[in-house]
Amino acid sequence: MKYKDYYKTLGVERSASAADIKKAYRKLAHKFHPDISKEANAKEKFQEVGEAYETLKDAEKRAAYDELGSAYQPGQDFRPPPDWGKAHGDGQTAFDEMDLADLFASLSGKQRGGRAHGAPFPIPGQDFEVAAEITLEQAAQGMEFDVNLAVPEPGADGYMRRVPRSFKARIAKGASEGQRLRLPGKGGKGLSGGRDGDLYLLIHLLPHPLFRATGHDLYVDLPLAPWEAALGATVEVPTLHGAVHLKVPAGTRSGQKLRLAKRGLPHPREGTGDLYAVAQIALPAELSEHERKLYQQLADGSTFDPRSHFKEAVK
Amino acid sequence: MRIDITETSEVIWLNEHHAFSLTEFVALSGLSVAELQHLVDCDALSPVMTVDPAAVEPAASGGAADVRFGADCLALARAASRLRNDFDLDANGLTLALRLLDRIRELEAELHDMRAQLPRAAR
Numbered sequence: 001m002k003y004k005d006y007y008k009t010l011g012v013e014r015s016a017s018a019a020d021i022k023k024a025y026r027k028l029a030h031k032f033h034p035d036i037s038k039e040a041n042a043k044e045k046f047q048e049v050g051e052a053y054e055t056l057k058d059a060e061k062r063a064a065y066d067e068l069g070s071a072y073q074p075g076q077d078f079r080p081p082p083d084w085g086k087a088h089g090d091g092q093t094a095f096d097e098m099d100l101a102d103l104f105a106s107l108s109g110k111q112r113g114g115r116a117h118g119a120p121f122p123i124p125g126q127d128f129e130v131a132a133e134i135t136l137e138q139a140a141q142g143m144e145f146d147v148n149l150a151v152p153e154p155g156a157d158g159y160m161r162r163v164p165r166s167f168k169a170r171i172a173k174g175a176s177e178g179q180r181l182r183l184p185g186k187g188g189k190g191l192s193g194g195r196d197g198d199l200y201l202l203i204h205l206l207p208h209p210l211f212r213a214t215g216h217d218l219y220v221d222l223p224l225a226p227w228e229a230a231l232g233a234t235v236e237v238p239t240l241h242g243a244v245h246l247k248v249p250a251g252t253r254s255g256q257k258l259r260l261a262k263r264g265l266p267h268p269r270e271g272t273g274d275l276y277a278v279a280q281i282a283l284p285a286e287l288s289e290h291e292r293k294l295y296q297q298l299a300d301g302s303t304f305d306p307r308s309h310f311k312e313a314v315k
Numbered sequence: 316m317r318i319d320i321t322e323t324s325e326v327i328w329l330n331e332h333h334a335f336s337l338t339e340f341v342a343l344s345g346l347s348v349a350e351l352q353h354l355v356d357c358d359a360l361s362p363v364m365t366v367d368p369a370a371v372e373p374a375a376s377g378g379a380a381d382v383r384f385g386a387d388c389l390a391l392a393r394a395a396s397r398l399r400n401d402f403d404l405d406a407n408g409l410t411l412a413l414r415l416l417d418r419i420r421e422l423e424a425e426l427h428d429m430r431a432q433l434p435r436a437a438r
Contacts, residue, residue, distance in 0.1 A: 170324070183324045
């Protein structure tokens with residue numbers, strides 16, 4: 001079993017009062033709560049803080065934790081003293097493969113007296129949320145997502161232990177950024193007749209080198225030469241299902257969106273989003289002498305003033 | 316250590332096409348019926364009706380038994396429930412948290428949409 005220094009996690013002394021522990025937890029919870037925090041690894045940090053608080057806020061659990069001693073470093077392998085096992089367990093349990101959080105969860109007042117599987121009332125299993133990072137192509141076509149979890153389950157001795165579970169989740173076509181999927185019963189095991197927890201998948205679309213998704217619509221930059229934008233042209237535009245030809249009308253301005261209907265991501269039930277090609281007037285990094293002469297000729301002969309509205313606005 | 320390799324799992328999309336009964340929503344969100352009622356009364360959460368209310372006799376409808384909540388609200392309700400647990404929020408604090416979370420979600424979605432429309436060079 002790996003040692004965790006719950007006092008260090010909360011940033012308090014071992015002699016801290018219950019009020020100080022609560023205050024420290026609140027401060028860290030405000031900083032790392034995953035529903036409100038933008039800190040990196042907020043979820044993991046909040047989990048550590050919550051685990052420490054769950055044990056230290058309970059006087060009995062805190063006393064049991066203190067009895068483990070303080071001679072260990074965080075992450076160090078350790079084994080509770082034999083007397084500790086007799087005082088807080090059946091004296092027979094091997095704690096080697098247990099997680100400290102699961103050990104103290106097993107000591108919970110709710111589960112005492114026969115412990116986890118002997119709880120006097122139903123306890124629902126723990127829900128889990130997992131980010132499913134998929135590509136745009138996978139979102140468009142559907143895919144099977146491999147889920148690997150370590151789920152707390154009661155062993156024969158009543159103590160909770162992490163059990164690895166793996167299964168496949170079929171994500172049908174039509175997922176979009178932020179979409180959540182529920183897999184009933186795929187979370188932690190319910191105890192004493194409680195329902196099994198659920199697994200929630202949160203879809204994150206991986207960045208694509210060309211396309212940007214918003215809902216089921218896609219956007220792609222469409223670089224155009226100045227003469228293509230001015231005179232109109234038929235150009236090749238990539239889509240998720242291969243290139244198509246797009247007629248760019250004469251006089252297309254930079255930033256103008258040209259819609260390619262039903263070339264976006266499919267909706268889960270029916271219909272498909274659109275693809276928008278966003279026109280960008282592109283110039284060569286360097287003009288050849290011939291090109292420069294042609295542009296000069298155009299500049300000399302044109303009466304176009306792209307900043308005429310400046311003058312009108314300050315009249 | 317035991318490793319379960321199971322068949323492809325049942326997947327429920329949490330979107331506007333799916334709704335939960337009041338009992339299901341309470342169990343899945345972690346909110347109580349009283350808290351949900353408070354959220355509905357404050358217009359912080361809107362239930363959906365899957366049956367035409369006009370077509371149901373009041374006595375037969377059983378009142379709240381016909382109330383259903385859209386599955387797309389579940390993530391928000393679960394987040395509010397977590398915040399209530401972790402910060403000991405009362406009913407008013409819970410309502411405020413849910414409203415703010417919803418507002419943040421809207422603004423983040425708007426920001427995401429606008430960024431997607433910007434040319435890559437300008438992002």
